Amino acid sequence: MEETGGLLNFVTNVTGDRFTRIEEDLGNGYVRLSITEAERRQAKNDIQSVEDAVLELLRNARDSGASKIFMSFQKEADQRRKISIIDDGCGIPKPAQERIFESRVTTKLDTVNFDQYGIHGRGMALFSIKQSADDIRILHSIEGKGTSLRFIADTTKLNEKVDQFEIPEIEIIDGKPEVTKGVRNVLRVITEFLINHPQLEIYMGIAGEILATMYTKSQSTVFESERSKNFGIACFNWERRNLKIWQLCGFASNAETLKEIANSFYGLELSNRHINRIMCGQIKTVSPLSINEIMRKKVGLTQGEKSVGKKKISISENLSKYFNDNDLQVLRESLNIIAEDIGNKYFLKLQRDPEIVREKNRLKILLPFEKDEII
Numbered sequence: 001m002e003e004t005g006g007l008l009n010f011v012t013n014v015t016g017d018r019f020t021r022i023e024e025d026l027g028n029g030y031v032r033l034s035i036t037e038a039e040r041r042q043a044k045n046d047i048q049s050v051e052d053a054v055l056e057l058l059r060n061a062r063d064s065g066a067s068k069i070f071m072s073f074q075k076e077a078d079q080r081r082k083i084s085i086i087d088d089g090c091g092i093p094k095p096a097q098e099r100i101f102e103s104r105v106t107t108k109l110d111t112v113n114f115d116q117y118g119i120h121g122r123g124m125a126l127f128s129i130k131q132s133a134d135d136i137r138i139l140h141s142i143e144g145k146g147t148s149l150r151f152i153a154d155t156t157k158l159n160e161k162v163d164q165f166e167i168p169e170i171e172i173i174d175g176k177p178e179v180t181k182g183v184r185n186v187l188r189v190i191t192e193f194l195i196n197h198p199q200l201e202i203y204m205g206i207a208g209e210i211l212a213t214m215y216t217k218s219q220s221t222v223f224e225s226e227r228s229k230n231f232g233i234a235c236f237n238w239e240r241r242n243l244k245i246w247q248l249c250g251f252a253s254n255a256e257t258l259k260e261i262a263n264s265f266y267g268l269e270l271s272n273r274h275i276n277r278i279m280c281g282q283i284k285t286v287s288p289l290s291i292n293e294i295m296r297k298k299v300g301l302t303q304g305e306k307s308v309g310k311k312k313i314s315i316s317e318n319l320s321k322y323f324n325d326n327d328l329q330v331l332r333e334s335l336n337i338i339a340e341d342i343g344n345k346y347f348l349k350l351q352r353d354p355e356i357v358r359e360k361n362r363l364k365i366l367l368p369f370e371k372d373e374i375i
């Protein structure tokens with residue numbers, strides 16, 4: 001033991017401690033940490049839930065120097081949770097894109113760090129997520145242009161909070177916002193993250209909303225002459241332009257190209273109809289999450305509580321809150337199709353999308369029709 005220690009000390013003195021900390025130099029700043037170094041950096045928890053995975057993906061995007069993070073959060077009918085995260089950070093060189101899912105692979109050899117969640121820089125988070133994910137992969141990443149990653153989890157195997165719709169309660173304590181109540185769902189994880197990183201723009205929504213947001217926001221950065229005609233996205237030289245991956249969708253001039261970009265670059269699978277509606281500006285875009293807005297929404301939701309004297313009595317039931325936004329969107333789309341079919345019989349068409357309003361124990365649906373002039 002004495003001898004090994006002596007040799008190790010000798011090597012450390014000659015080479016600095018770099019030699020003892022890394023097992024393999026993978027190039028481009030990527031290393032595989034030695035087991036002892038990784039153990040030294042051991043963190044408390046591995047990935048136990050979808051929320052844990054989301055937090056690690058956010059930490060990685062932050063560490064990459066991103067200022068914008070787009071997150072699409074979608075539940076499939078088969079209980080699979082599909083998450084795409086697109087950031088505008090430093091990107092990952094091609095040869096490292098597979099290796100970062102191996103254990104102890106990191107670029108944070110000299111920047112091992114503490115944040116409010118503990119130590120990071122072990123090169124273990126993506127490896128751990130991969131063990132519990134149905135699929136996780138880099139869809140696209142270019143140095144200096146950001147990264148797009150898709151994560152799919154089977155929620156019958158990897159837990160997630162049932163109530164993803166609940167908004168966390170925030171109080172201002174000593175002048176700083178703090179989450180004081182609420183289930184630890186994805187929105188709460190992001191809210192806590194945002195409180196500590198208010199400089200980040202984090203956009204969260206279902207697939208259609210995120211694509212609509214990136215598409216709309218990127219319109220101003222793409223010249224008309226640069227838009228794809230019918231050649232498919234492979235023909236563009238967009239990488240030469242000083243644009244980020246999320247702005248690529250702005251190049252699409254037709255639905256087919258936008259669909260191709262959404263699918264292969266961002267992992268956002270949308271129907272032709274959805275894509276067309278995005279291009280016509282009919283799908284709502286989302287704003288970056290803001291702590292003030294989250295607080296306002298929470299207050300709005302609890303307005304149903306009546307004060308009697310000092311005692312608060314909540315209105316007996318509010319069942320409609322259990323319908324989450326994804327399900328309402330599914331309902332809206334089905335109504336659209338049914339209303340179109342029935343309307344055709346009377347030469348009528350929907351004026352706009354069906355409106356669905358949550359009202360305590362009911363969903364109020366409004367289907368505004370107008371004459372179909374084309375017919």
Ligand SMILES: Nc1ncnc2c1ncn2[C@@H]1O[C@H](COP(=O)(O)OP(=O)(O)OP(=O)(O)O)[C@@H](O)[C@H]1O
Pocket residue numbers: 056060061064087089090091092100105106107108119120121122123124125126127147
């Ligand atoms: N969004 C991203 N943008 C750029 N590089 C990334 C991104 N996500 C991961 N990486 C790279 O992949 C490496 C491995 O990530 P991983 O989360 O597994 O480990 P880590 O962040 O180094 O440490 P920890 O296990 O504590 O999270 C990172 O060190 C980083 O170089």
Ligand SMILES: [Mg+2]
Pocket residue numbers: 056059060120121125126
């Ligand atoms: Mg990490």
